[in-house]
Amino acid sequence: MKNRITLLFLLILSLHHLNAQSLEKKxxxxxxxxxxxxxxxxxxxxxxxxxxxYQKSNGxxxxxxxxxxxxxxxxxxxxxxxKNNLKETTIDNNATVQxxxxxxxxxxxxxxxxxxxAFLKGLGFLLEAQYENGGWPQFYPLQNNYSSxxxxxxxxxxxxxxxxxxxxxxxxxxxxxxxxxxxSKIEYSFSKGIEIILKTQYKQNGKLTIxxxxxxxxxxxPAKARAYEFPSLSGxxxxxxxxxxxxxxxxxxxxxxxxEHAVKWFKQNKVTGFKEAIVSGDKKLIADGTAxxxxxxxxxxxxxxxxxxxxxxxxxxxxxxxxxERRNGYAWYTYEPAEVLKKYDQWKKKFVKTIPDKNxxxxxxxxxxxxxxxxxxxxxxxxxxDERITLFIKKGTYHQKVKIRQWNTNxxxxxxDRDATVITFDDYxxxxxxxxxxxxxxxxxxxxxxxxxxxxxxxxxxAGDVGQAxxxxxxxxxxxxxxxxxxxxxxxxxxxxxxxIYIKDSYVEGTTDYIFxxxxxxxxxxxxHSKKDSYITAPSTPQGSRFGFVFNNCRLxxxxxxxxxxxxxxxxxxxxxxxxxxxxxxxxxxxxWHNWNKKxxxxxAFFAEFSNSGKGAKPDLRVKWAHQLSRKEEKKYTKQxxxxxxxxxNWYENL
Numbered sequence: 001m002k003n004r005i006t007l008l009f010l011l012i013l014s015l016h017h018l019n020a021q022s023l024e025k026k027x028x029x030x031x032x033x034x035x036x037x038x039x040x041x042x043x044x045x046x047x048x049x050x051x052x053x054y055q056k057s058n059g060x061x062x063x064x065x066x067x068x069x070x071x072x073x074x075x076x077x078x079x080x081x082x083k084n085n086l087k088e089t090t091i092d093n094n095a096t097v098q099x100x101x102x103x104x105x106x107x108x109x110x111x112x113x114x115x116x117x118a119f120l121k122g123l124g125f126l127l128e129a130q131y132e133n134g135g136w137p138q139f140y141p142l143q144n145n146y147s148s149x150x151x152x153x154x155x156x157x158x159x160x161x162x163x164x165x166x167x168x169x170x171x172x173x174x175x176x177x178x179x180x181x182x183x184s185k186i187e188y189s190f191s192k193g194i195e196i197i198l199k200t201q202y203k204q205n206g207k208l209t210i211x212x213x214x215x216x217x218x219x220x221x222p223a224k225a226r227a228y229e230f231p232s233l234s235g236x237x238x239x240x241x242x243x244x245x246x247x248x249x250x251x252x253x254x255x256x257x258x259x260e261h262a263v264k265w266f267k268q269n270k271v272t273g274f275k276e277a278i279v280s281g282d283k284k285l286i287a288d289g290t291a292x293x294x295x296x297x298x299x300x301x302x303x304x305x306x307x308x309x310x311x312x313x314x315x316x317x318x319x320x321x322x323x324x325e326r327r328n329g330y331a332w333y334t335y336e337p338a339e340v341l342k343k344y345d346q347w348k349k350k351f352v353k354t355i356p357d358k359n360x361x362x363x364x365x366x367x368x369x370x371x372x373x374x375x376x377x378x379x380x381x382x383x384x385x386d387e388r389i390t391l392f393i394k395k396g397t398y399h400q401k402v403k404i405r406q407w408n409t410n411x412x413x414x415x416x417d418r419d420a421t422v423i424t425f426d427d428y429x430x431x432x433x434x435x436x437x438x439x440x441x442x443x444x445x446x447x448x449x450x451x452x453x454x455x456x457x458x459x460x461x462x463a464g465d466v467g468q469a470x471x472x473x474x475x476x477x478x479x480x481x482x483x484x485x486x487x488x489x490x491x492x493x494x495x496x497x498x499x500x501i502y503i504k505d506s507y508v509e510g511t512t513d514y515i516f517x518x519x520x521x522x523x524x525x526x527x528x529h530s531k532k533d534s535y536i537t538a539p540s541t542p543q544g545s546r547f548g549f550v551f552n553n554c555r556l557x558x559x560x561x562x563x564x565x566x567x568x569x570x571x572x573x574x575x576x577x578x579x580x581x582x583x584x585x586x587x588x589x590x591x592x593w594h595n596w597n598k599k600x601x602x603x604x605a606f607f608a609e610f611s612n613s614g615k616g617a618k619p620d621l622r623v624k625w626a627h628q629l630s631r632k633e634e635k636k637y638t639k640q641x642x643x644x645x646x647x648x649x650n651w652y653e654n655l
């Protein structure tokens with residue numbers, strides 16, 4: 001008997017809920033109506049007055065309100081009295097967006113200034129509710145629960161951005177005249193919204209996938225909502241986000257990349273051969289070989305397995321494992337990604353370039369080249385090519401990390417103008433947070449492949465004076481850096497491994513150990529600029545190497561406040577660093593070299609000079625364990641001796 005009463009109660013509750021939903025759905029349909037006859041009617045005016053009445057004092061609206069309902073005098077009085085109850089204002093379930101859309105459409109036919117004022121006030125509510133990072137919470141003012149997360153759930157944030165996009169697209173033809181200052185805020189708000197969408201696209205084993213229904217407003221990680229709404233990949237909400245990205249007239253390389261990966265995920269994770277159906281009043285997933293693809297609402301973040309859950313918050317794999325109420329009262333499957341796939345091919349033809357296999361490519365931020373991203377260009381190059389591939393980088397500031405991997409050999413990357421072709425990033429030791437070896441994860445530009453030439457580029461690490469922060473890292477063989485500017489602070493240039501590296505006509509600046517590593521490197525006609533009292537080189541030359549770092553015809557400079565710079569110190573005991581025919585500033589330490597408090601290094605390290613000039617050239621005052629080369633000894637420090645290799649021994653000659 002008790003079970004029968006419970007079932008009856010649930011049935012009555014369900015019928016009441018369905019009736020309320022019906023009224024709300026009717027309003028949602030009415031709110032977006034484009035029927036000119038209706039919008040010009042007195043009925044539309046009556047409903048618009050209700051919309052004004054329901055608007056809260058902060059400009060927003062509550063959700064699940066049937067605005068088309070005829071209100072009694074008492075109801076109007078109660079609604080007016082609740083205008084300062086701001087706990088209800090939200091973007092959930094189309095709230096605020098649909099009211100603003102309706103007011104704008106009615107205003108076109110009934111230019112009542114109260115409609116215009118209400119619209120601008122509601123728009124102000126949306127702009128104020130946005131987080132600085134670009135996301136929107138479900139409710140504003142913020143509530144102390146899951147609704148404070150960045151909410152893609154039920155397309156809440158996407159609906160806001162679609163409205164802002166409509167305003168920007170229509171501008172002068174939009175029914176409500178938007179003040180120029182407000183339009184600027186809308187443009188900024190929209191760009192931040194797209195930015196946070198790109199940032200929150202979930203990476204699974206390093207690869208972009210889709211989105212969660214909620215993301216933590218601070219960490220941006222997938223977040224939980226109600227007990228049965230776990231952190232997960234969302235087939236439904238992600239589809240709308242992709243459609244938003246695909247609607248952009250000039251998508252960036254990042255947007256195109258996001259769409260490409262999301263579409264790939266949708267294709268790989270569709271469910272075929274099944275459909276949802278109501279069987280004897282109960283929702284089921286049944287076999288049907290003719291059914292169109294369907295997608296789950298929730299996918300496991302790591303395995304991509306679809307799951308469902310009940311109000312008890314326990315994940316289940318099947319409808320049969322959850323109760324009647326949640327099985328039938330929630331949308332566990334969706335067909336919405338099908339709309340993405342339907343539009344994808346046409347979108348791809350327009351925005352995804354098919355790059356022919358060739359030996360010369362242009363990278364340009366404005367989209368006029370083959371690629372907009374340097375990394376994308378490198379990734380598309382043939383592996384281990386027989387003929388050299390050239391990437392020409394047009395002027396611009398490229399805020400990205402670039403890595404030339406071991407298989408991307410035989411590439412020349414040449415900038416249009418050294419000072420105007422800038423590759424920059426701001427990683428540093430603590431930010432990388434990869435343990436004791438974090439330094440090696442901070443590089444703005446990394447070269448791991450042999451036979452690479454970098455020319456006419458500025459490569460920066462802009463982290464500031466915050467510890468180890470590499471601008472350029474080279475850990476391969478036969479690499480040339482010609483007419484480049486390498487800027488940073490500590491550890492600007494890492495020359496690792498045991499390869500041969502040629503650096504010519506370039507500028508290198510930093511603070512401490514800003515040229516370091518174990519490679520054999522020949523610097524010719526370079527400027528080395530010290531920004532603080534510290535050490536220029538920190539070689540870790542392997543035992544048995546004939547040469548370490550060799551500087552010939554270089555000019556050393558120092559910032560005005562700098563008074564004591566050492567030419568080098570031994571990172572490892574067999575360090576080698578030699579300065580030949582170079583100009584040394586007055587700020588050069590009289591002793592020239594430092595032992596890094598390693599007495600054994602004085603026996604094994606080889607630090608030397610020959611025929612240097614300038615106020616800092618004081619060979620007679622150097623530490624006793626350093627060397628002044630004789631003319632005979634200097635003769636072995638030729639470019640050929642230092643850079644020749646068993647493979648392609650004269651690789652450096654035509655640079």
